[in-house]
Amino acid sequence: xxxxxxxxxxxxxxxxxxxxxxxxxxxxxxxxxxxxxxxxxxxxxxxxxxxxxxxxxxxxxxxxxxxxxxxxxxxxxxxxxxxxxxxxxxxxxxxxxxxxxxxxxxxxxxxxxxxxxxxxxxxxxxxxxxxxxxxxxxxxxxxxxxxxxxxxxxxxxxxxxxxxxxxxxxxxxxxxxxxxxxxxxxxxxxxxxxxxxxxxxxxxxxxxxxxxxxxxxxxxxxxxxxxxxxxxxxxxxxxxxxxxxxxxxxxxxxxxxxxxxxxxxxxxxxxxxxxxxxxxxxxxxxxxxxxxxxxxxxxxxxxxxxxxxxxxxxxxxxxxxxxxxxxxxxxxxxxxxxxxxxxxxxxxxxxxxxxxxxxxxxxxxxxxxxxxxxxxxxxxxxxxxxxxxxxxxxxxxxxxxxxxxxxxxxxxxxxxxxxxxxxxx
Numbered sequence: 066x067x068x069x070x071x072x073x074x075x076x077x078x079x080x081x082x083x084x085x086x087x088x089x090x091x092x093x094x095x096x097x098x099x100x101x102x103x104x105x106x107x108x109x110x111x112x113x114x115x116x117x118x119x120x121x122x123x124x125x126x127x128x129x130x131x132x133x134x135x136x137x138x139x140x141x142x143x144x145x146x147x148x149x150x151x152x153x154x155x156x157x158x159x160x161x162x163x164x165x166x167x168x169x170x171x172x173x174x175x176x177x178x179x180x181x182x183x184x185x186x187x188x189x190x191x192x193x194x195x196x197x198x199x200x201x202x203x204x205x206x207x208x209x210x211x212x213x214x215x216x217x218x219x220x221x222x223x224x225x226x227x228x229x230x231x232x233x234x235x236x237x238x239x240x241x242x243x244x245x246x247x248x249x250x251x252x253x254x255x256x257x258x259x260x261x262x263x264x265x266x267x268x269x270x271x272x273x274x275x276x277x278x279x280x281x282x283x284x285x286x287x288x289x290x291x292x293x294x295x296x297x298x299x300x301x302x303x304x305x306x307x308x309x310x311x312x313x314x315x316x317x318x319x320x321x322x323x324x325x326x327x328x329x330x331x332x333x334x335x336x337x338x339x340x341x342x343x344x345x346x347x348x349x350x351x352x353x354x355x356x357x358x359x360x361x362x363x364x365x366x367x368x369x370x371x372x373x374x375x376x377x378x379x380x381x382x383x384x385x386x387x388x389x390x391x392x393x394x395x396x397x398x399x400x401x402x403x404x405x406x407x408x409x410x411x412x413x414x415x416x417x418x419x420x421x422x423x424x425x426x427x428x429x430x431x432x433x434x435x436x437x438x439x440x441x442x443x444x445x446x447x448x449x450x451x452x453x454x455x456x457x458x459x460x461x462x463x464x465x466x467x468x469x470x471x472x473x474x475x476x477x478x479x480x481x482x483x484x485x486x487x488x489x490x
C-alpha cells in the first residue's frame with residue numbers, strides 16, 4: 066500500500082542536530098518509510114496544503130519539533146494494524162508519529178485540516194500503540210536538549226557486527242571524525258570516492274622497491290581504512306544509506322585487498338629479487354601474485370554469492386557459513402536463515418578462552434590491515450605477502466565449501482517442490 070506523509074514543524078524546524086535540521090531529518094525519515102507524497106505543515110499555521118493528500122489510504126504523520134530517526138516509524142509500517150496506530154515509548158506515551166490506514170486516514174486528515182493536534186487525535190481516537198525501536202526520537206527544543214539528542218543519536222555509530230579490532234581500534238577514532246564530517250556537505254558516496262583515491266595512492270607507493278615506500282603505502286592504506294569507517298557512520302546518522310552506496314563501499318574494500326596484495330608482491334619482486342628463495346625455475350613473487358589474484362577473486366565471488374543469494378545483503382560482515390531451511394510467509398514457501406555457530410568460551414580452558422574469542426577477527430580486513438602495517442614497520446613485507454597468500458588460499462577453501470553447500474541447499478529446496486523466498490524480506 067502506498068503511504069503519504071505529513072511532517073508537522075514549528076519554529077524549531079531549522080535547528081540542526083548532527084548536521085541536519087529537524088525539518089530535513091523528518092523529511093528523510095518519511096522518504097525512508099517510502100512516502101510517495103509529503104506535505105510539510107506548520108503547527109498552528111495554514112493547513113490548506115493538506116488538500117493535496119485527499120483520497121489517501123495510508124497516512125503517516127511525523128512530528129518534527131524533536132529529533133526523529135527511522136526506528137520511530139518503521140515498526141508502525143511493519144506491525145501497525147488497519148486503522149490508527151501510534152508510536153509509543155517505553156512509558157506508553159505518544160512519541161510523535163502515527164500511521165492511519167483505510168478510513169482512519171481520511172478521519173485523521175480531516176481532523177488535522179480542522180486544526181486539531183496530532184497528540185489530541187492520538188488521545189481521542191482508538192489507536193493501537195506500537196513500541197518504537199531504539200534511538201527513535203529525542204526532545205530538541207532547547208540547545209541543551211539538542212546536545213543531548215546528538216549524544217543519543219551517536220549511539221548508532223557502533224554496529225552489532227563490529228569485531229574487536231573495529232570496536233577498540235577503529236571506532237574510537239572514526240566516530241570523532243564522523244562527528245566533524247556530519248556538519249559538512251560531504252556525502253557518504255563522496256567520502257567513499259576519497260577513500261578509493263587515498264587507497265590508490267597507498268597501493269602505488271607500496272608497489273615500489275624501497276622499503277620506506279612500502280611502509281608509507283601501507284600506513285596510507287591504514288589511514289584510509291579509518292576514513293572508510295566514516296562513510297557508513299555518516300550515512301546512518303544523516304539517513305543517507307542507499308544500496309548503491311553500500312555496494313560501492315564494499316566493492317572498494319574488496320578491490321583494495323586484492324590490489325594491495327598484488328602491490329605487495331610486486332614490491333617483494335623488486336626488493337628481494339627472484340632468487341630470494343633460491344635458484345627456482347620461476348619467480349616466486351610473480352607466482353604468488355598469480356595465486357593471490359585467483360584465490361582473492363574467488364573469495365569475492367563466493368562471499369558475494371553468499372550474501373546476495375543467501376543473506377540478501379550488500380555487507381560482507383553479514384556473511385554466514387551455514388543456512389537452515391525454515392517456513393516462509395506463504396504456503397509451500399520456505400526461506401533460508403543464517404545459522405550462527407558460536408563456541409562458548411566457558412566450555413574451554415580458561416587460558417584458551419581469549420584466543421578462541423579473538424580467532425574470528427583474524428580473517429577480517431580490519432585486523433589484516435593492522436598486521437600488514439606492523440609487518441611493514443618491521444621490514445617484514447615478504448612475510449606479510451606470504452601471510453596474505455596463505456590467508457587467501459585458506460579463505461578460498463573455506464568460502465568455496467560454504468558456497469557449494471549453499472548451492473546444494475537451494476537445489477534440495479527446488480527438488481522438494483518448495484518455493485524459495487528471496488532473502489532479506
